[in-house]
Amino acid sequence: xxxxxxxKLINSPTLVDRNINKQTEKGLLLxxxxxxxxxxxxxxxxxxxIRFVNKIFKLNFSDWAITGCYYASxxxxxxxxxxKGYSSKNHLATLCVLIKEFYxxxxxxxxxxxxxxxxxxxDILFYVESKKKREGAAYSTKTSFNNKDVEQLxxxxxxxxxKIKEMIEN
Numbered sequence: 001x002x003x004x005x006x007x008k009l010i011n012s013p014t015l016v017d018r019n020i021n022k023q024t025e026k027g028l029l030l031x032x033x034x035x036x037x038x039x040x041x042x043x044x045x046x047x048x049x050i051r052f053v054n055k056i057f058k059l060n061f062s063d064w065a066i067t068g069c070y071y072a073s074x075x076x077x078x079x080x081x082x083x084k085g086y087s088s089k090n091h092l093a094t095l096c097v098l099i100k101e102f103y104x105x106x107x108x109x110x111x112x113x114x115x116x117x118x119x120x121x122x123d124i125l126f127y128v129e130s131k132k133k134r135e136g137a138a139y140s141t142k143t144s145f146n147n148k149d150v151e152q153l154x155x156x157x158x159x160x161x162x163k164i165k166e167m168i169e170n
Contacts (some may be wrong), residue, residue, distance in 0.1 A: 005016045009099055012133060016096045023093035030087045036058055038087070042079035046072045062145040069150075069157035070130040076164040083168055102167075130157065 009016055023029035049072035057065040076093070081088060081097040088094040130153060 002140075009096065010103060013100070016100050020082060020100060023088075023090050023096070026090075027087065028090035028099070029093035031085055032087065034083060034085050035087075037083045039079045041077045042082065043165055043168065046075040046079065046164075049075065050158055050161055053157065057150060059153060062150045064145065065150050066130075066145060066153060068082060068154045073130055073160045076161040079163045090116045096145045 009019070018097060026080070034134065049068045053065050053072065054070035056068065074091070077094050077098060078088060080102065081094060084097065084101045086097050086101075
């Protein structure tokens, strides 16, 4: 997904709802009771992936560091949508729930009270960009990537996971 497509989603609640409904019909997005153990499990997996990234990056396996960054942020996102009673087997479904439930537009009074802790546009954009980088790292024959880029991605992943943990704790 490119930035243009992301902007279309962010600016169209109808499109987000249509995507959520389509993913639900396909069985890729499920709505159920909030599962605290599952939320905790996704956060633990995100933290585990961050630790892996920190170690593997030092050993110059930048392709796996990129992949780990993506999965750390994806597990954090899965934990966050679970707080609203969703589980997802699809990246688009997860992204749509993040936009619908956590992006800072059209919030209820209760949501506005926790506005400071909500995902902003940059967090959602990072989530999408890290998926693209993960695909390049996992499916290309390239094994080495620019260390500066990987380090920036690693830092963004750490911040993303930390922000989601804070939102869930509050």
